[in-house]
Amino acid sequence: MATPTKKKPRTTKSTKKPAAKQQTYRDQPRVPTSRQIEESIRRGTSVSLEHFVKGVKL
């Protein structure tokens, strides 16, 4: 009598080890988008230089 071939146990998704994430230039910190930059300029405000200098530590 032929012995049934032993099936390979299926690897479940959860047992797979996730590949180590490679550090590349793609992983760099988030940068402002084009729309955010335009918004930042559009909502900018003006004050006198004297007022600005008083408020900064130099």
Place this chain on the structure above:
Amino acid sequence: MRQIVATALDLVERLYVHLPLKRSMYAVNPVQRLRLLHRRLEAAVSTLPDRDFYDDLLATFSELRDLHTTFILPEPFRSTTAYLPFAIEACVTRGRREFVVSHVFTNGEPGLARARAQGFDRGVVVTHWNGVEIARAVAANAHRELGSNPAARRAQGIASMTIRWLGQSLPPDEKWVDVSFRPKAARGDRRETTRFEWQVFQQHATPNGHGVAKAAARLRHVIGMDERCEVERQVRRELFQIRSKGPSSRAFGRDTAVASRMQDVFPSCRDVTTPAGRFGYIRIATFNVERDAPFLREFIRLVGHVSPKGLIIDVRGNGGGLITAGERLLQLLTPGPIDPVRFSFLNTPRTARMASTHPFLRQWKTSIDQAVETGTDSSQGFPLSTAASCNDIGQKYQGPVVLITDALCYSTTDIFAAGFQDHGIGTILGVDPATGAGGANVWEYALISQLAGDPVALPLQLPSDASFRFAVRRVTRVAGNAGVPLEDLGVRPDIEHKLTRRDVLERNFDLINRAARILSRRPWQQLKVTQTGAVTFRVKSTNIQIVDAYFGRHPVHQHVVRGKRGDFTLSLPRRRKDGPRTLRLEGFRGDRLVAATRLQLR
């Protein structure tokens, strides 16, 4: 402070690609200067005042005369720009150089109403600045600027008289300026003096921090831009054009303007009618875009609406942006192939490590490693934009082209102008003796820190949130100028035009006339094809004698055109099913390739 100086020292010594050139050209030694500053900080009993420290660090970088390589001051300076409520420009009147007020705010800026009552307005000639003769004041300002060549320093000097980004220079020492000017209706030598206080414009904070480089995160390593020029351009546009009423003046071809979908990048595209004829005009204010594909699509759309007889491309004041946008744009203007410029690293252990760690830098690895034996300063040069991507669209504007440049054109714009000249695309008409001469690819500190993978020497976060930008890969030109660096030399125009008073006040009246005269002397041509059947194509041509047809790279037919204008049908052999899907036509006048077009086959 010591950490900032140590980081600067490491970057200058081990990454800064122009270090050998700058040492020799300007007889400077930034490495020794930074070492001395580091020693001073170590020996200091009490801490160095911030102002002195920043002044010293900024001065070290300004000696390099490189707008790419700078120390960026922390917040709140980084998001702040100081300005006066007007702008001045230089022009030549009756052989004499004078400085004319070209823009004035119309809203209620302090001091403006009083100045207006004294006769201060657009068009007045400025004679003195804080009591110093204006030419002398501009020269002194230019000396402090980072421009690579004298023309660039002068242009930067004039621009920074009335607007200064505080990310690269501390606030002006003076709180106000006394401006002496000749009122328009003045008789004789009568002068008026009025006082303006410096104002500052502060950008609103965004969730991801401040910045003006718009390139998408994955393209941050292909930027070529003068950040200060770009900040000031954006702030000036907001203050002078959007918040304040623009100048009312004569302009060519207002009625034929094409509405731009990228107003910040292409603020003007129209036909200009001049005594020499009617030609297209397009202004490219910046290459600072998120991706190059939408930029190219919009350019193609815009130039498709203007006169085919000639095109004026105006890139004055363009501080650069995404290098691939500038390089890929060239193919749209010429029937010939584009060879992208080459970029080289400084040969050091740090660049060798980066090249061996990161796949996108690997092509530089062998030549950097070989430097141990060869002893050369720079690595072999490789393109950033692949040759395929620089030739994947082909020619879209077939008429003659004039490119207008000035000394504020920088980096990507320098690369674009160099490619324009090296590939013989057209004539360069410059308002200055050279472009800004920024020949490098620049990386921001965050990117450098990440790629270096050395958190001790180059930590991701610097004290006080300070930052740097560094030129890391230098550009060398191609074709007839193969191997010539762009840095410090820039691109010399074929023809120089000194701006006149009419140019400054009447939207470049004489400059555009001059460009139109150049175009009117060049023959124009057109070659268009449409598919009419499975193997038949209708071709229309102007000023073309021979048309060669190709399926992909394989020649399939040649047609001799009779007369100046051709309108004929091409019957081509049936294309193999697995063959190329593109029909390419090349138009010749005599032996010269003058136009090309492509058609995606059905």
